Structure formats: structure tokens, C-alpha cells
Amino acid sequence: MDFGPFIERTGEVIDLLGVVAIVLGVLVAVVDAGMRRLRQAGPVYARFRRVLGRGILIGLELLVAADIIRTVAVEPTLESVSVLALIVVIRTFLSWSLEVEISGRWPWQKARAGAVDEGSPRVPAATGGD
Template sequence: MELAGRVIDAAGVAIIVVGTLLASALAAIRLCRRQPGVYRGYRRRVGRSILLGLEFLVAGDIIRTVAVAPTYASVGVLAVIVLIRTFLSFSLDLEITGRWPWQRPVAEAEE
């Protein structure tokens, strides 16, 4: 289980790194072509890769903490980690979409 948690953690880090590199390359190409909205698209793509990577990191923490050695101290540390990452996910989602996750998109709200 420890190995599975580490592999999932490594996948989360890889997703963040590869997603950021791909977003940077795409932004550079769009910038050279002088296309509009480069900054906003770049922020959205980097934010999405961070969100997906955070999900994998939380899953790895859960596997390592609960499945390997479930003590009160380790579960407490896990709770703090999950709270911090949840806050980061909410704030990143707000930055990417411009609305809270529980709010409907603008197209649905106008109907």
C-alpha cells in the first residue's frame, strides 16, 4: 500500500509538471502568433493541471495514511492536509471559472 500511495503521489506531481509545461508551450505558441486571450487561457490550463494533480496527491495521502498505519495522529495530519488542499481546490476553481463551484453557470442562470 505504501508503494501504491507513492505511485499515486508521483502521478499527481507529474500531472502538475507536465500540465504546466504543456500550458506554457501552448501559451508561447499563441503569443508568437499574437492570438488574443493568451494570459487567461494559460491561467486556466495551469489551474486545471494543478487541480487534477491535487486530487491525485490527496488520494495518495489517503491511501498511505489510512491503509498503512491508521493512528489518531496520522488521521489528524491527513485531515489537515485534506482541508488545506480542499481550500486550494476551491480557490483555484474560483480563479478558473470566475464563480463558486456550487453556483450555476451563467447560461443556466439566465434561463
């Protein structure tokens, strides 16, 4: 039984899900920003960037997964794996850049910050804004 067409189709479906995630992320960010602007509920721009960045990150992760499935599972040639490696490096750089923009720190700094925060007393978060 040849799984090639099934795996190729699976990669295409995950690709589509990645694009849908990005489009939905943009729409959610725009609607959220519009609603916050109308209600004058706190800073609009910072939250818009954060919501938009999260949608893009989810989409990029799905697109990388689809590339891996299609490239490695279907026909792993040296050329296709090299192209995959380049795509993953570029998308990983984009993901890290977006993560830094969203959270203000590198992904590996979250674990250290969480370990430090666990020992300190919890302070209730301020409500009403970002």
C-alpha cells in the same frame, strides 16, 4: 498476507502521478501560451492561468488520493488521521481557490448555473478567443 508494503507503494505511485500531472500542466500551459503569443491568437494570460490551474487541480486531487491511501489504509492512528485531515483541508482550500480563479464562481454554483442555462436558448460560442 501483508498488504502494507503494496498499499504504501501504491500511494507513492499516485503521489508521483500527482507531481507529474502538475509538471505536465505547467509545461502544457507554457507551450500553449508561447504558441498563442507567436500566432497572436487571442488573450494569452487568461488562457495560461486557466490551463495552469487545471493542471494543478488534477495534481492536487491525485496527491490527496495518495495521502488518503497511505494514511488510512496503512496504519490509521489518531495522529496520522489528524495530519491527513489537515492536509486535505489545506489542499481542498487550494483546489477551491483555483476553481474560483479558473471559472470565476464557486464549485457549487455550477449546478445552479447549468440548471438555469438548460431552459434558455443556446447561443453559439464565439470562436477565435477566450
